[in-house]
Amino acid sequence: MNPEKSSNDEREQRILEVASELIAHYGYDKTTVSDIAREAGISKGAIYLHFDSKDALFEALLIREMEAYTMRWMQLLEADERGGTIGVMYRLILQALQESPFMTAMFIRDSRVMGSYIRKPNNFFRRQEEHDGRFIFVKMMQNAGVITEDIDTRVISHVMDMLAFGLVSMRDIKNPAHIPETEALLTGIAEILDRALTPPDADSEAGKQVIRQLMSTAQAQMNE
Amino acid sequence: MNPEKSSNDEREQRILEVASELIAHYGYDKTTVSDIAREAGISKGAIYLHFDSKDALFEALLIREMEAYTMRWMQLLEADERGGTIGVMYRLILQALQESPFMTAMFIRDSRVMGSYIRKPNNFFRRQEEHDGRFIFVKMMQNAGVITEDIDTRVISHVMDMLAFGLVSMRDIKNPAHIPETEALLTGIAEILDRALTPPDADSEAGKQVIRQLMSTAQAQMNE
DNA sequence: ATATGACCAATATTGTTAATTTGGTCATAT
DNA sequence: ATATGACCAAATTAACAATATTGGTCATAT
DSSP, rough: OHHHHTOOHHHHHHHHHHHHHHHHHOOOOOOOHHHHHHHHTTOOOHHHOOOHHHHHHHHHHHHHHHHHHHHHHHHHHHHOOOOHHHHHHHHHHHHHHHOHHHHHHHHHTTHHHGGGGGGSSTTTTHHTTTTTHHHHHHHHHHHHTTOSSSSOHHHHHHHHHHHHHHHHHHHHHSGGGGSHHHHHHHOOOHHHHHHOOOOOOTTTTHHHHHHHHHHHHHHHHOOO | TTTOOOOOHHHHHHHHHHHHHHHHHHHHOOOOOOHHHHHHHHOOHHHHOOOOSSHHHHHHHHHHHHHHHHHHHHHHHHOOOOOOOHHHHHHHHHHHHHHHHHHHHHHTTTTHHHHHGSSTOOOOHHHHHTTOHHHHHHHHHHHHTOSSSSSSSSHHHHHHHHHHHHHHHHHHSSOOSSSSOOHHHHHHHHHHHHHOOTTTTTTTTTTHHHHHHHHHHHHHTTOO
């Protein structure tokens, strides 16, 4: 929420909700501020009481979607009784990713959705470039003893990125008849990762525990 | 080689060689038949003594590159003394893929290279769509006892496609500083696949043997 | 036979202007 | 205070003709 702007948080969320749907469907370029206002049932001017510009709105949306994606992952994680092995945890990452059309578009920088935004000089993605979330995740899981230490952290995290990218992108170019059913595919990936990366003495709850802790710290920081 | 056309195979190969370089660099649209002729040191008319059309030339090039890629893989396979585990074999597949800019472009349907060709109604890729080479490869390796049977063939082959796709595509969008050095990455992937897919009792030569046999059969069919 | 390159119809590009759309503002209303 | 929507400059798109390029052919030369 932008404290400098209107404090009507409920409406701000509705704007973002509507923007998410429109942009996921029509893309950044083809979705106008007026479209968003009309669909949200408010005037165009009201949009600018919440956001400085179309880009500011869009970037708030990117952040919102990332947060929603993370929350959804947490939710799947807590609901899953198969334990906190890296295979299962990563499987749920992919599941959450697939569930969100917007996140998949973000992840592969889909130009049909991101439109001309991706070409902007100092956009969200370029600013984010320094930060490697996946690397940090893998490092933490190694420290927690949930991933073997005998394969380089950077290699593992990049392999995970490769899989996620491939998962989302290949659907466009490969004959659907040759793509396995999602459930079976994700289970297979989890199995492969567990066999390769889960140490024999892994504590299957340690991973989840670290994530929980990380989340509550993040939550606490947010409430300031 | 097109038997209906000129039988000057040497020149036909030079045409394709030149076309490969030009198209890999400038793309299908920006490379004209005259460009190819000039660079090959022959007249434009001579091109049409070998190929019916620009598209026919281009498709011959696609096939040539696929064959060259396969040959290169074979070569790496024979030269590698680490044995024929699935990890090592697949690692060499990725290595051969990375070495050929044209093959990488084909694999991800890079529109900067393939240009307007990919949008043509009945192009090479669409015709090829039925055939799933990776699936056949995995199936054969399972039959040879080099890949476990306890994970679905389709799942394994698709995971391999995902990795290959990710390997090639992620270089464009991820901060290079976060991408591991190629050698380490490929070694890591090989290690992961071996741990997950190589059966305890695998005969590390059986895989190579099947490939050799397959190749000589294909070679024999070609010479007809 | 084999190879060339001038030639052509068809397609693509460019330059230009006119028309439309869009992000953002602000006087006015509530 | 809060919200609206008419309004505007800037940017995008549409329309169109003029120009250039390109795939492919073929009469001619070697």
